[in-house]
Amino acid sequence: MIEDKTPQRTSIGQLGEFGLIDHLTQHFEITQESTVKGIGDDAAILDFKDKKTVVSTDLLIEGVHFDLAYMPLKHLGYKAVVVNVSDICAMNAKPTHITVSVAVSNRFPLEALEELFAGITLAAKEYKVDVIGGDTTSSQKGLILSITAFGEADQEEIVYRNGAKESNLLVVTGDLGAAYMGLQVLEREKQVFQVNPNSQPDLDGYAYLIERQLRPEARKDVRTLLYALEIKPTSMIDISDGLSSEIMHLCKQSGVGCNLYEDKLPLDPQFISVCEEFNIDSTTIALNGGEDYELLFTIAMEDFDKIKGNPNFTIIGHMVQESEGIHLVTRANTKIPLKARGWNALQEE
Amino acid sequence: MIEDKTPQRTSIGQLGEFGLIDHLTQHFEITQESTVKGIGDDAAILDFKDKKTVVSTDLLIEGVHFDLAYMPLKHLGYKAVVVNVSDICAMNAKPTHITVSVAVSNRFPLEALEELFAGITLAAKEYKVDVIGGDTTSSQKGLILSITAFGEADQEEIVYRNGAKESNLLVVTGDLGAAYMGLQVLEREKQVFQVNPNSQPDLDGYAYLIERQLRPEARKDVRTLLYALEIKPTSMIDISDGLSSEIMHLCKQSGVGCNLYEDKLPLDPQFISVCEEFNIDSTTIALNGGEDYELLFTIAMEDFDKIKGNPNFTIIGHMVQESEGIHLVTRANTKIPLKARGWNALQEE
Known part of the structure; x- marks a missing residue:
């Protein structure tokens, strides 16, 4: 038939x-x-x-x-x-x-x-x-x-964006930047396809990144996880525009500054290797990539013991006085002011 | 200067x-x-x-x-x-x-x-x-x-669409069809303007119709009016697509039929004269014009005395058994089945 x-x-x-x-x-x-x-x-x-x-x-x-x-x-x-x-x-x-x-x-x-x-x-x-x-x-x-x-x-x-306090810990769920690199892989395949419409997309080795772009998940589970740990965040936001941009929102609305540590950023191994393949700095993407839909929140220092070692959460920095500003502390231990570029700005480069 | x-x-x-x-x-x-x-x-x-x-x-x-x-x-x-x-x-x-x-x-x-x-x-x-x-x-x-x-x-x-009962009275607020004729006037002026961009729109004598089209009002007052009259409608809908279409919704969802009386339809004098000017049947427009944003509702027969003669409301028909169907009783006292054409359909003619 x-x-x-x-x-x-x-x-x-x-x-x-x-x-x-x-x-x-x-x-x-x-x-x-x-x-x-x-x-x-x-x-x-x-x-x-x-x-x-x-x-x-x-x-x-x-x-x-x-x-x-x-x-x-x-x-x-x-x-x-x-x-x-x-x-x-x-x-x-x-x-x-x-x-x-x-x-x-x-x-x-x-x-x-x-x-x-x-x-x-x-x-x-x-x-x-x-x-x-x-x-x-x-x-x-x-x-x-x-x-x-x-x-x-x-x-x-209910947790607002404006409750972060000096010396609070800055915590993020999951990993960062993968959705943005998934988009880069898809864009590359689209361009290949436009040159040769008979080409088959070569997406082996990019499965996690592409899934993060095409089928992201909202962290509905975090509310339950935090409740079980008896932690109520002092401020919270979801990562849609990019980590830097969201940190700026929390700091601005809470009236605090922040030190973010480059070596603490949670990155997936596939993300790191594809950044190398594309010759892109992984930290830049983790900071500005966007569309991760992970949650970013602050907790009181006293809650440190409840959260440390928990595979769902990564402590990536801490809040400081507003006058100290918002900085990234690099692996080389230099402090550079954090800029929010957002993924739109990245795409225009 | x-x-x-x-x-x-x-x-x-x-x-x-x-x-x-x-x-x-x-x-x-x-x-x-x-x-x-x-x-x-x-x-x-x-x-x-x-x-x-x-x-x-x-x-x-x-x-x-x-x-x-x-x-x-x-x-x-x-x-x-x-x-x-x-x-x-x-x-x-x-x-x-x-x-x-x-x-x-x-x-x-x-x-x-x-x-x-x-x-x-x-x-x-x-x-x-x-x-x-x-x-x-x-x-x-x-x-x-x-x-x-x-x-x-x-x-x-709360009043739903599905509560109308046989022998309920059908009531409408305000008047019908004006918003649609306002649109016709504006369309005509647009065409004149396209032929001669220096022409000034001639909108004298159309003020009410144009206001009904460009600046309609929602009947937020009706809730208070009905409350004061101690009336709770049995079903209600707003007139966005046109009277016929909304009557059909009430009847379908309530499982009833309806007799609507042509001579009861509330029409503004300006609406009637502009229909004549455009050589359009005013009843057709009142039934299908749409965008009036008046409220259409049904009330129990017992509430008749509370509402009769009230300038805010017009009784335009009554509900019947579902098997009797949905009809318009014309001025000539003939019964014709009501059709819902809606204003989109009208525009396509």
Whole structure:
């Protein structure tokens, strides 16, 4: 038998707006007790009882935040949820709900939207967040995604950016820079493909980096880990723009300075070897790469014993008086002022 | 002295993302007691105490939902808030907060964004909603706005779309169709302008229609009016797509039919005369025009005496058994099945 290899392409217009919404949202399940009413009315109704409501929102634009040349739509849907859930985790809150709005130009067939929503559904299931609303419309160009994430927390659990104190320890989860190098590998393969469309991508040896770029995870587990260790961070932020930039935010909002130690930065072996291959300084990328979605937080010195040696956390510095400034202490033990360049700035170089 | 008539154009890039956000959000004031933390952290924190949280979201795209040729940016900002607040009102809830995300291409100078945010600020003040978050980014083409609105209500106050019962009265606020005819007037002037760019728009005699299109208001007052009358609607929806389409939603979700009376439709005299001028059937536009942002609801027959003669409300029909279907009873007393065409369909004709 000969298989029909032509992918099916159904025009979105065939379903109409309401038909499309029904079709795309049919796989969403309601699992949160706090969801009183989900999709299907003028608005959703949530009941957080005595908890506080935590809200964050993001707008993702094709050609600005993602490139569909190497970002499969299912991964994009997954990542869009993760990015927002990560902001809720950065408040030390529990993610509970999301709304998802999508605008697409008519070059996207229904099957493409199904892939996107499959990724969103998978992430919603993985992070146990209910999809409670959204909007579906057409765009003049490309794909646009707007996600608002909700979470809940008791007042005393919530951690802001502005609570870091002098002599607090600076702690980061996971490792740094891998997502950015994953993007470099994908960009290189895209360029090879543009020169020779018959080439097959050579991604052996880059699996971890590419996964960090295409399928990052939000550190929903950190809240539970810290709770078990009886640690409440004094300040917290998630790493979306890059470590340097996030340290600057914590310092500025808390009114403190910081000494960051180059030799303490947690780097994956694959990350180090690919930085060498690309002839890029690994510290620069770890500081400015962005999109790691790890959590960066400060804790009281007294909590040192609770966290030391824990494989989930790395102490990378400590907070100092604001007047002392924000510095990187290099391996050669020289102090240089930290600059926040962010991954956008890196890309422009 | 000779005045410099060149409008100031400041590039958005000069401020940087964080500078831009600080600049644009500086006029937002926090007035709601339920706002624990607004803009400035990874997420906002809200405290609705024993109230339920009501959430609605919309994505507005230039060239799809609005045309900057005749929609001033300040009006657009105002209207974008109104559209979302209207959804909260349609749940019989009190609007409390919004998040605002904006993407713009670099053809927009800072001054254009300031105009947009001036409209958003004005609406936030008018409707007493706190702006508690958002996102600002670049787009590949045009202006994109994503707004999420929040409200609060006691469980027993909330009105869904699905509670209409047989023999309930169908009631609408304000008048119908004016926003759509306002759009027609503006479209006509745009075409005149394209032929002769020196022409001045001739908008005398269309003020009400144009205001309904460019500066609609959400019926935040209806909740208070109904409360004072001791009426709780059995179902409710706001009129964004058009009366017919919204009646269909109420009927479908409630499992009832409806008889709608043509001679009861509330029409403004200016609307009627401009329909004649354009040689368009006013009933067709009142049914399918859309963007009126009035509220449509059903009440128990027993509440008739409380509402009759009230200038804020018009009884336009009554609900019947589902098997009887959804009909328009014309002035000539013939029954014709109601069709939902919506304003998009109208525009395509």
